[in-house]
Amino acid sequence: FLGGMAGVGLGAVGAAGAAFSLLTGGNNNKAAAADGTLTIPDLLEGTTSDSTTTYTLTAQTGTSEVISGVTSTTAGYNQSFLGPTMKWTSGDTVLLNITNSLGDDTTVHFHGAHIPAKMDGGPQNAFADGVTWSPTFEVKDEAKTLWYHPHALGTTAEQVVHGLAGMIIVEDDSDTSAALPSEYGVDDIPIILQCLASDSSGDIKYDVTGYLSSGLSYPVLCNGTNVDSTTLGFTATKTRTRFRVLNASPADIMTVQRSDGGTLTQIATDQGYLTEATEVTTIRLVAGARAEFVLDLKDAVTLQAVVTTGWIRGGSGTYDFLTVTPDASDTPDDLPSTLNTITRYDTSDFTARTITLGQSGQNMMINGSVGTSMSSMAMISTTLDAEEVWTISNGTQLEHSFHLHDVPFQLIEINGEEPTGVDLGWFDTFEVVGGGSIKIAMKFTDFTDDTYMYMLHCHLLQHEDEGMMAALMVTDS
Ligand code: C2O
Numbered sequence: 001f002l003g004g005m006a007g008v009g010l011g012a013v014g015a016a017g018a019a020f021s022l023l024t025g026g027n028n029n030k031a032a033a034a035d036g037t038l039t040i041p042d043l044l045e046g047t048t049s050d051s052t053t054t055y056t057l058t059a060q061t062g063t064s065e066v067i068s069g070v071t072s073t074t075a076g077y078n079q080s081f082l083g084p085t086m087k088w089t090s091g092d093t094v095l096l097n098i099t100n101s102l103g104d105d106t107t108v109h110f111h112g113a114h115i116p117a118k119m120d121g122g123p124q125n126a127f128a129d130g131v132t133w134s135p136t137f138e139v140k141d142e143a144k145t146l147w148y149h150p151h152a153l154g155t156t157a158e159q160v161v162h163g164l165a166g167m168i169i170v171e172d173d174s175d176t177s178a179a180l181p182s183e184y185g186v187d188d189i190p191i192i193l194q195c196l197a198s199d200s201s202g203d204i205k206y207d208v209t210g211y212l213s214s215g216l217s218y219p220v221l222c223n224g225t226n227v228d229s230t231t232l233g234f235t236a237t238k239t240r241t242r243f244r245v246l247n248a249s250p251a252d253i254m255t256v257q258r259s260d261g262g263t264l265t266q267i268a269t270d271q272g273y274l275t276e277a278t279e280v281t282t283i284r285l286v287a288g289a290r291a292e293f294v295l296d297l298k299d300a301v302t303l304q305a306v307v308t309t310g311w312i313r314g315g316s317g318t319y320d321f322l323t324v325t326p327d328a329s330d331t332p333d334d335l336p337s338t339l340n341t342i343t344r345y346d347t348s349d350f351t352a353r354t355i356t357l358g359q360s361g362q363n364m365m366i367n368g369s370v371g372t373s374m375s376s377m378a379m380i381s382t383t384l385d386a387e388e389v390w391t392i393s394n395g396t397q398l399e400h401s402f403h404l405h406d407v408p409f410q411l412i413e414i415n416g417e418e419p420t421g422v423d424l425g426w427f428d429t430f431e432v433v434g435g436g437s438i439k440i441a442m443k444f445t446d447f448t449d450d451t452y453m454y455m456l457h458c459h460l461l462q463h464e465d466e467g468m469m470a471a472l473m474v475t476d477s
């Protein structure tokens, strides 16, 4: 598949985030002219009967221009690069028929979805080329932005960077959802940001060895279009436009902001609505994270991504990826003063655990175990309805993006400080800086299984493939 896979356990070379090759440039010096149109991923049509909606996906290979003018071998769902957006309705049942035509094992993980471990698409769900996997489950999530991507052992980075990723929008019938823009591609706009690594022949790199080869470029993409020297355009026919941003990069942090320094009205984090709409000037997304914001447009607004990483190469760049030009005369109602009720956990009786992110020479670890196989990874066992508070302690000097499957978490502490603002929302993926720590709280509800496991891992995909992954089993007692 896609030129073969390097051995896992290549190790985190450049432990201190050595600036191997500075990511410079970005297109922020050019005028913010819209010289290409934003591609909106197709909405995947399902067929519904008896409130079960069935979707068909094929993981396939193809070619795409990741670097403008250069053909890369890529992969996608039902297309050559990335995949269609799925819309799930809270309370409905979905059935997915997913066919693997990659020529290598794959899985499809529903990142952020609260579903049974057996349907979660973790490494235990790997299925071979030519096989169709058909998970089915009730959508228990409320309105939020999720995504789907492969999660087989040792090949996650390779498969995701070649394009296997798509967005999932969960809709619900809350008053808040009714009050927000929701017309897909019109006033509800998906934005998938990626920073990849490619050599000049278009060969996309996915492991540490690949990243350390010389002469690479680090193309930045918005919905699959290279925005290194192009600012995409979108004409908004409604004054209020909602954006759902996913950072599908293998490693980099994407900070979204306006080129004019103005504010974005953030309405949601990874796991749904904030308590109230919050004016922010930047939205910092680690690999795997999502956020939603709205803009009430009077004049054109240019959105930028500041791309940073402490991993391997250091450096940063600013990319004007989208200019939104209003062509609307409507006056939107005020946003609801309360978007969501978030009851903060009182963790005084919660069970405490420590999850240590570590590294030993060539290996990445959780709690001292290198999770490159199901038998070698650390296993966290808990029980249904357990209430827990975890300290995620980063014993490395590298930046990590901590992701927990199954249940949303609240942040209790970030590097010893109490969270404020949008950090009081619900998350499934959060930054843990080198040498830092976060404390998170969660409740394990609804699902038990003593054969299938959820995963917890670093969402820097190279780190995950190199072993920074552990298993979580939720049982009856
Ligand atoms: Cu988005 Cu376990 O992953």
Ligand code: CU
Pocket: 398, 399, 400, 401, 458, 459, 460, 463, 464, 468
């Ligand atoms: Cu990591």
